[in-house]
Amino acid sequence: MNRKILVLFLLILLSQNIFSATRIKTVEFNFGGYYSATDIASGSAWTPPYIIVNLPETGIVIKNAYVEIEYLSSAGSAADVTNIDIYFNAGTSATDIVDNITGTQVPDSSGESNLFVARADVTSKITSWTNQPYSLKFVSVGSPHNMHSAKLYITYEYDDTSPIQIKTVHFPIFSDSLDGISGVISTLAQQISPVSVPFKYRCDLPESGITIRQVWFEIRGLRQSGGATTDGSINVNISGYSSEPTMTLDGALTDTYRFRYLSSTGTPAGFAPNTLQTVYVNLSGTANTNILGGEVVITYEYSNNSNVKLKTVSYFFAQSTGTAGSVTSFTVPVYLNEDGITIERIYAKISGSYDSTTVGSIEVNSAIAGNSLTSRIYQIVVTAAQISGFEFYHDLSEGRSYWYNGAPITISWTNTLAALGGCAVELFITYKYTSENKYTEFYRVFAGQTPNEVASAGVYNYTFNLFFPDPEYPVGRKVLRRTWLRGDFIEG
Structure with a gap:
């Protein structure tokens, strides 16, 4: 059917x-x-x-x-x-x-x-x-x-001109990072067994007059069934503080699937902006997981008079066909119009499908303004029954200093796996700026x-409708x- x-x-x-x-x-x-x-x-x-x-x-x-x-x-x-x-x-x-x-x-x-x-x-x-x-x-x-x-x-x-405003910003979490700002990988490359996995992050909020309305961890991974009918589970906790509530990873029908875990509606215990922190992603039960990673998402109010402000925007980057040997290298010019820009984080969310019980390695390469960045390999595998594709994060923050307005950014991946379907890429950029004369x-x-x-x-x-409020006349x-x-x- x-x-x-x-x-x-x-x-x-x-x-x-x-x-x-x-x-x-x-x-x-x-x-x-x-x-x-x-x-x-x-x-x-x-x-x-x-x-x-x-x-x-x-x-x-x-x-x-x-x-x-x-x-x-x-x-x-x-x-x-x-x-x-x-x-x-x-x-x-x-x-x-x-x-x-x-x-x-x-x-x-x-x-x-x-x-x-x-x-x-x-x-x-x-x-x-x-x-x-x-x-x-x-x-x-x-x-x-x-x-x-x-x-x-x-x-x-x-x-x-509103004196108090609100926004939502995104920061990736890093599985290997000394500063919580840049790291080797923002998604684990290999399958892990049910353990507590430490990730680092640093959420710098530069504005004055901040009131945080919500903070949450948004964790994604590909849970493997292993052929077992037992459940797994996932929660998170900031190092030294109590855990967020636990979500079950259902196993009754021996499914393999991607998951999205959101922490609770309040601020996680111990969260502190402008501070290097460690969050543990705690997996237990039947919860072997590939491509585990995530984001910190913050919705907060701030003073419009702040000298430095922060923003997250998203760029559509690519959609491949999934045909073995087809084009999987894409280059997009990235424009950000404010003055005094400093990129804090730049990373991609890659979505796709893979249909094989044999481990497949997806090598992702990237470049900013022609400067090659670290190549990373992500391992994907599924155990029947597979009921979804996958999503994972690939970080480019190590090359953020190469960016200029309109700089070309390239992301490519290997496409020799017959079991690999089409992949889509969405690019996230979180950046500070000092002036909004252009926006x-x-x-x-x-x-x-x-x-x-x-x-x-x-x-x-x-x-549906699109909206384009007029810029300042004339x-x-x-x-x-x-x-x-x-x-x-x-x-x-």
Whole structure:
């Protein structure tokens, strides 16, 4: 049976060549995860704690907002999903259904679990943003479910002269680093057994008047089943402090899958900005894992009068076809328009698929402005049944001093493995700057969710809007640098 469930969002990157009166951005919030070994039964709900949204700017116009839920369907036993309901609204209890999923095979089952991503447009539900509680609830009918994690993305226009503003920034964690800023690798190259794995990080926040709203660790890896039906588990803790809640890595149907672990909605115990720290990723049970890595994500308020500011933007970089011998070397000029830029971190998230029980080595090479960086090899392998592709992080921060505005950045990988499918690359750049006379904007919008499966050769259509607030009159202008769609789907 063919089953194709597609969910999309769109990402926009703009450069502005004059100070803008109205700007646009996306801020992220974390609902955390489901932290229990007990699968949630068909028809029962995952209800994470409500979160507080505070957008401090003036002149706010909400343009787009969506929730993103990633979870494991058919956790514990295989069954078709006959309905999904996502509830979201202002307040401390979620009562309003917001999704468009109405079909009876979302997803269906052929004996294994399904790693599923569901998104829902909640633009109309963002009605207040001054210390406003927002609540989420997720219900799946037909099969048990587990391993939930959820995020909220809010895209809005605002007055750039607002005295207090808010942003979301990303930092990679490093498995081999002396300073938490640069390292040999930001994702482990080889499979590891269930142990506590130390990663270093340093999150330098240069602004004044900072109020941290949320901090979370976003950990990714490829969990191997090993043919066993026993579960594994994962949590994290900052060195010397208590652990964040534990998420189960379900093993009942002997699946191999990628996972996303989000730490809880509060600030992890012991987190300190502008400080070198170690976080332990703790794996136990049946949890042999390939390409383990992650990020620290911070949403915080700051004074607009700060002399130095920080920003994270994302560039679409590449999508290969997956055909052995096809082009897998891509070069993109990277523009950042502010003055006084110092790049703090630059790294890629590489997504793809691999279908072999024989270990495959993917060699990733990179360069900035023609200067070659350290080549790294990442090992991928799957043990049946495989129900997802993989995602891992590749760091380029060692070459950040080579960058200049418009500098070409190259990323390439070996493509001799017949079992290696197409790979996509998204580039993240976190940088400091001293002046906003010229400016770079980056935002995300919801671009669709299929209500049911899409038949082979079928078409799914969804209409969405893009937003380009005018630069300052009369001499402002914008340059559109990148626009791309990201889709998550199940096929089988």
